[in-house]
Amino acid sequence: MEYRQLGRTGLQVSPLVLGTMNFGPRTSEADSHAIMDAAHEAGLNFFDTANRYGSPHGQTEEILGRWFAQGGGRRERTVLATKLYGQMGDWPNEGKLSALNIRRAADASLQRLQTDYIDLYQMHHVDRDTPWDEIWEAMSVLRQQGKILYVGSSNFAGWHMATAQGAAEAAGVVGLVSEQSLYNLMSRWVELEVLPAAEHHGLGVIPWSPLSGGLLGGVLAKQRDGVEGRGTANTDGIEKNREVLTAYEALCDDLGEKPADVALAWLLTRPAVTAPIIGPRTPQQLQDSLRVPEIELDDATLERLDELFPAPFPRGSKPAPEAYAW
Template identity: 60%
Template sequence: MEYTTLGKSGMKVSRLCLGTMNFGPNTEEKEAFRIMDAAVDAGVNFFDTANVYGGTEHRGWTEEIIGRWFAQGGGRREKVILATKVYGSMQEPVVDPNECAGLSAYKIRRHLEDSLRRLQTDHIELYQMHHVDRNVSWDELWNAFEVHRLQGKIGYVGASNFAGRDLVKAQYEAEKRGLLGLVSEQHKYSLLCRLPELEVLPAAEEHGIGVIPWSPLDGGLLGGNLQPQEGTRTARLKERLEKLRPQLERFSKLCKELGESEATVALAWTLAHPAVTAPIIGPRTLEQFQQTLRAVELKLDDETLAKLDEIFPGPGGEAPRAYAW
């Protein structure tokens, strides 16, 4: 396994991040334990979750599973850089008005305490805003996070689904207060979703924010399965698959020429970007997890990167060069 620092922090994380969203709804607890044990054995020390993971029927389920895995002991908690999130509602339907999706000092405190309880730990290395909330001031947010950091409950603050302007604003407001600011941004980024190259990735790289791509295989479309079984995808996804089929077939052909799986190449491509810290892998089974490890070893050369650009054209570079003289 390879490691790098998370953004401008001094904390070192593995170049693959274990995503746990499937734990509970799609992966039973016993298999989730096997995956987490295998991840630690392989040197993956970066685990990502969220308080809302588990589905509408059992929000918090995923954190509970991770907590029970930690409770087994054996140094499991000490081997993991743990990241979770706050923003979404934990109630369905929403009864408490403070439980609506969004952020506030009040909500951050309550949800952090609940996450710590479910995770059976007294601290979280990376506490992430699951989404931007432009209705809440940075005075409130940075003050709230700093209280919990000083209490030792969180180590660093991260973001997810922020626009480039939001990242810059967050760092500006943190610097005014003499704070470190954001160390990470979790963002949708893949060969099929390259829009972040315009603004988000350049802003993150300039301001010391490590990018953690989510859905690097775009829901499995970049995983090489062009014949999904009936019932495994919605009509909309099937329609998208057919629209993308020419590109995906060219991609599969290139991967065969390289002697690598589609998933490996897609993950290695995200790792090639200098702003990227670690893509999130979301295995449902132990076998799927083991297959992802090759991505860290694969280094794509310039010729291969150029071929991938031909198959999956990006926005044309960073803004404003992508659309202006």
């Protein structure tokens, strides 16, 4: 396993992130623990979760916590990322990014995760109501207490990231080290301003939904074979994109690779991307993804993928401002 630096930090992480959103709602606790054990055996050290994952909220963090509690170096070998922002209860101040909620949410996640620190604490969404000096002071207190090591963002616009970094510099703190964004072959909007902002400020990009809800996972072949899944249930998405998905799956067949693996391998070629999130529901699905970092896509393949899935703004894949100006 060749590890990558997370943005401008010295932190080394695996080129795939184990996403845990399925743990609890769609994957049993026993299978979730088996998947995490298999991930460690394969060298994956980067796990991502959130305080709202699971039903009830917090269930997924609790599953991870009971796995860590088994010992055997599980926590020590894991770069643990979790998130806060979403409402966790009915009362005020149980969501978003006030100093009060940052403190309470961090303590609650630590208790559920059965650990005394979080490696990467991510803001799940931008909070338009809380000033950055309040946010950075609260995060700095958590760092001084040893409860978090790094801070990341998720679902931020490029200018949100730039504003956050400017405020962090003024406060004399490290600021953001990563941004978790929706990014895949079928959704390339982040190339306009998010990726350039991440490159400029030294943030590692962590793509979520890398298979576009299963549409890039060989959905047409699964349909033909009668395999049911998240992607095959998206009949509107399939019909809307049938022509390009047909060409995509044919290209993957020519390469001798699975469509899901090609979609993930493509993300690893993109500027600023550190590692995409995979969300296996079973140990076998995890095994199927492990060879992705070994796949090399040649220039002709990358050009063909650009033809099939062009950036959704003028002038090809050029970032702003050339995308909309001279």
